[in-house]
Amino acid sequence: MMNGVCAGNEIRKPCTTNGKSLIQTIRAWQAHWRCKKWMNERAKTGVSYEPTQLEHYANTISHAVMILPSILAGELMLRSSKCQQTAALHWSHSPSSHNFSAIHFEVSARVYGISLVSLFLVSTIFHWVTWCKTHHPTKTVGLADICCGSPLWEFLHLCDRGIIFLFISGSYTPWLMLNHVHPSLEWLRWGVWIFAAVGIIYSFILLEKYKLLETLLYVAQGLLPALAVASTTDGEHLHDLLLGGIFYLTGVLLFxxxxxxxxxxxxWHLFVAAGAISHFYACYTVLY
Known part of the structure; x- marks a missing residue:
């Protein structure tokens, strides 16, 4: 009998360390961290995952620390937009660059800033409320007491997922509004918002039911406008956008x-934060 070991002509050697298969090793590793309360059992299809107390804390803090920086970033872009009436004549090589007036820069800055702040704020509120209700029922504020499992909690959950679609659209708005995109791709200026609306409707109807499809929708919305942006951005700054995209796509694997x-x-929250920082840097240095 083999019984988990490889048989040679005269000597038997373990197939893997401790005689376990790779799958068994991974399962043992997962069981170890579950015992330490670093994670719970994976949720069933159509059911939300129930984080441990440590995960609740990490989920909340990982985006809460980004609220103030995102507010400052939005304010920085907004102030810079005030100076763009003259600068708009110089940043693009296109002879029609004068078409971009100060209002284009201001609207783009406001949309970008609002979407950036909203992403981290909504995420923090949702995770904080869920954490308080689940692990501190006797010390929870009134909002949390009526929240978990209630229509209000479901609304916050929906907002937490839907804001991602709005954030993606808001992140692309400056690039699409302040660039001369190819005529065949101009529809993306409004198309990204149609996509966001479709994503929110999907979340409203099928929240947590088809998790893979939901993830693919995020990826599709993020990659499609990138084609237009990449075609209008010089190589000097393209690597900043690429770095942000790598952060986002790597984070998707953890979503x-x-x-x-x-x-x-x-x-995943940390990868989103890193992607947001990278894209803000690229957006501010190139467009503002």
Whole structure:
């Protein structure tokens, strides 16, 4: 009998460390972190994952720390937009660059700033309310007491998912409004918002039911406008956008890994924050 070991002519050697298969090793590793309360069992289809107390804390803090920086970033872009009536004549090589007036810069800055702040604020509120109700029922403020499992909690959950679609559209708005995109791609200026509306409607109807499809919608919305942006951005600054895209796409791998990887959702939050920082830097230095 083999019984988990490889048989040679005269000597038997373990197939893997401790005689376990790779899958068994991964499962043992996951069980170890579950025992330490770093994660719970993976949620079933159509059911929300129930984080541990540590995961609740990490989910909340990982985006809460980005609220103030995102407010400052939006304010910085807005102030810079006030100076763009003259600068708009110089930043683009296109002879029609004068078409971009100060109002274009201001509207883009406001949309970008609002979407950036909203992403981190809504996420923080949702995770904080869920955390308070789940682990501190006797010390919870009134809002949390009526929230978990209620229509209000479901609304916050929907907002937490829907704001991602709005954030993606808001992030692309400056690039699409302040660039001369190819005529065949001009529809993306309004198309990204149609996509966001479709994503929010999907979340409203099928929240947590088809998790893979939801993830693919985020990826599709993020990649499609990138084609237009990449075609209008010089190579000097393209690497900043590419870096942000790498952060976002890497984070996607963790987006639905709750129950497989400890604090997966919080780690995804950190990748989102890193992507947002990278894209803000590129947007501010190139367009503002």
């Amino acid at each position: 639905k890994s709750d129950g497989h990887i400890p604090c997966a959702h919080a780690i």
